[in-house]
Amino acid sequence: MSSKGLKSQKSTKRKDTESSDKFDSQKSKKPKLVSGDQNVKPNFGKPKSTGDKEQRNVTLSKKELRVQAKELTEARKKKRKPHYTLEQELGSLWEKMRRRDIGKEERSKLVSEAIRKMKGKVPEIAGSHVSSRVLQSCVKFCSQAERDTIFAELQPRFLTLASNKYAVFLIKKMFDGASKQQLAACISSLRGHVARLLRHMFGSVVVEHAYHLGTAAQKQELLAELYSTELQLFKGLASTTEKRVVDIIAKLGLQKDSVNRHMAAIIQPILEKGIVDHTIIHKLLIEYLTIADKTSAADVLQLLRAEPVRWEGEGDQLTKSGSLLLRMVHTRDGSRLAMLSIKHGSAKERKMIIKAMKDHVQKVAFDQFGSMVLACIFSIVDDTKLVTKIIVRELEPTLKDLVMDKNGRRSLLQLLRPNSSRYFSHDDLASLDLSVPSLCSKDKSETSSLTKDTDGNESGEETKDEQEDTVTEHSDHEENVKAAGGKKDPLVRRRELLVNSGLAESLIDVCVENAEEFLKSNIGKEVLYEVAVGGADGILCPSLSEKLCELYEAISSVAAKPKPQESEKDSEHILENFHSSRTIRRLVLDCPGFASTLFKKALSGKCRSWAAGHCSKILSAFLETEDLQVREMAKPELQVLVNEGTLKISANKKPE
Incomplete structure (x- = not known):
């Protein structure tokens, strides 16, 4: 073999040995397993200390784990809350003092002990969820001296606590139990901060409560601060004699534009936040609309009509809040704002207001x-189909309750006899006639308004006839309607709402079923009378004459019942009852159809037995009526009683 071939073999062997040495070296770098089991995965974590191994071997029960977690939580709360231990003690005392089966002496001892523990720390713990509840109970059950002590500690921190969501309830409780001097001190401490607190969700509650409890002068003091900067800085400029902002401007010589801007800066954030549930805010808005220009007044009414997207509650209980106007109608000024929004709104805006009332009409x-507000809708809104669908349909199931309710009957009476001074007070009629001065047409003489301007010229609502003349010809009502009224004829609107909707027929049926109860009621008799006579302008008579005859028959059937015995004192006959006898007398004088039915079915041949007491007024009405046929029908039997002196007729009421 040649030397060249030998070298190549040696180099090959050297390479093999080098590769095997590399493989062995890499193999030797692998970590060795702890146990002999080859399938166990190696642990590459950091080595644990001996203490960790001992702790791992100790197993705690579930109860011990809960105790350990509770102790840890308690330790954290003690670090976070400086008065945590005191709050726990007060909580245990509160659970005892608020029980109903506890004696007065024992409760007073617990209250005194709680006040002793809180002494010097009341302002610090008043904002706590637990301690504020304890303080409320203490204020409720403590003595006057102890209440004065708590009040003295709270007064320096009054403004801070007024914005706390827990302390606000304590402040209200303190107001309820405060003396005149203490209440005056609290209201004075609000000076300069009323506008800021009204923009706060909880602070506004404190201002409203103070406004509700204050005297006329104190109420005016709170309100005047919202009118202008001068009244906010200088106390005593506005007196109780000038209650309206226009009168204050005229007396003090204030600039109307400056007052307008100041009030607008206060009102806008309040409306944007949706804080509209308070009386003082409603009063502020009404006063602002008396001096606001056309654009500003329209903007405020637009904000009131809007339905803000707000959610209330937690978790699955989240619910969307209603429109602002719906939350305001529970006060006098709030209902007036709702009526102004309806009067000066377009057809689209009125539709939005009515739809917002769905499921809340009753x-x-x-x-x-x-x-x-419902009476105003029945008098103004031309879209009778929408009103019938949303309002009338919700009223029909509760017609009996409406008739027997002092407030509920107003909407029915407005349809039967609109704007009647017999059923509506002067203040109610004034509310129906109000309008915003800057939004009214000034083409003609204007006779009534929210107020007068600074020059003494009347600017405001037109009379009813002038309103109908000044309504624009725009068919879609997309622009605001500046005249307080609709296009449709009032009689046509009433007929569509009352007769065509089926409301009148249902109302007659209810009166037939409950004729005796309604007649004996001081409230229900008015609606029954208006239904029986057919309403104003005889609106029910042409189409529902047969149903009215059924009502006459029902009343006459009750009147035809025999006199109750002297032992039956509870069941008073309708001819002898104070309220029903006077209502029947009015029906005899004003409704000949009813008078004929009553005499034929209940009184003919029995007049002598009814000639005494309250029923004598009913019998004399047959001779005093202007209807000749009724007079001639009853005269043969009644004239005998008159000649005998059994039945007396007043001289000025005798028919000619």
């Missing part, structure tokens, strides 16, 4: 001021 109808 609650609004039974409210003292909300019922006037």
Whole structure:
């Protein structure tokens, strides 16, 4: 073999040995397994200390783990809350003092002990969820001296606590139990901060409570601060004699534009946040609309009509809040704002307001001021199909309750006899006639408004006839309607809402079923009377005359019942009842059809037995009525009683 071939073999062997040495060296670098089992994975973690191994070997039960976690939580709370131990002690005392079966002496001892523990720390713990509840109970059950001590500690931190979501309830409780001097001190401490607190969700509650409890002068003091910067800085400029902002401007010589800007800067953030549930805010908005220019007034009403997307509650209980106007109708000024928004809104905006009332109509109808909003809708909105679908259909199931309710009957009476001074107070009629001065047409003489301007010239709402003349010819109502009213004839609108909708027929059926109950009620008798006479302008008579005859028969059937015995004192006959006898007398005088039915079915041949008591007024009405046929029908039997002196007729009421 040649030397060249030998060298090549040696080089090959050398390469093989080098590759095998590299493989052995790499193999030797692998970590060795701890146990003999080849399938166990090696542990590449950091070596643990001996203490960790001992702790790993100790197993804790579930109860011990819970105790350990609780102790850790308690330790963290003690670090975070400086008065945590005190709050725990107060909580245990509170659980005892708020029980109903505890004696007064024992409760007073617990209250005194809680106040002793809190002494000097009341302002610090008043904002706590637990301690504020304890303080409320202490204020409720403690003596006047102890209450004065708590009040003295809280007063320096009053403004801070007024914005706390837990302390606000304590502040309200302190207001309720405060003396006149203490309440005056609290209201004075609000000076200069009313506007800021009204923009706060919890602070506004404190201002509203103070406004509700304050005297007329204190209310005016809180309100005047919102009118202008001068009234905010200088106390005593506005007196109780000038309650309206226009009168204050005229007396003090303030610049109207400056007042307008100041009030707008306060109102806008309040409306944007949706804080509209308070009386003081409603009053502020009403006063602002009396001086606002056309654009500003339209903007405010637009914000009120808007439905903000807000969610209330937690978790699965989240619910969307209603429109702003729906949350305001529970007060006098709030209902007036709702009526102004309806009057000066376009057809589209009115439709949005009515749709927002869906599923809430019954609650609004039974409210003292909300019922006037429904009366306003029945008097103004021309879209009778929408009103019937949303409002009338929700009222029909509760017609009996509406008739027997002092507030609920207003919406029905507005359809039967609109704007009647017999059923609506002067203030109610004034609310229906209000309008925003800057949004009203000034082409003709204007006789009524929200207020007068600074020059003394009347600017505001037109009379009803002038309103109908000044309504624009725009068919779509996309622009705001500046006249307070709709295009449709009022009688046509009433007929569509009352007769064509079927509401009148249902109302007559309810009156037939409950005739005796309604007649004996001081409230229900008014609706029954208006239904029986056919409403104003005889709106029910042409198409529902047969149904009205059924009502006459039902009343006469009840009147035809025999007199109750003297032992039956609870069941008073409708001819002898104070309320029903007077209502029947009015029906005899005003409704000849009813008078004929009543005499034929209940009184003919029995007049002598009914000639005494309240029923004598009913019998005399047959001779006093202007209807000749009714008079001639009853005269033969009644004239004998008159000649005998059994039945007396007033000289000024004798028919000619």
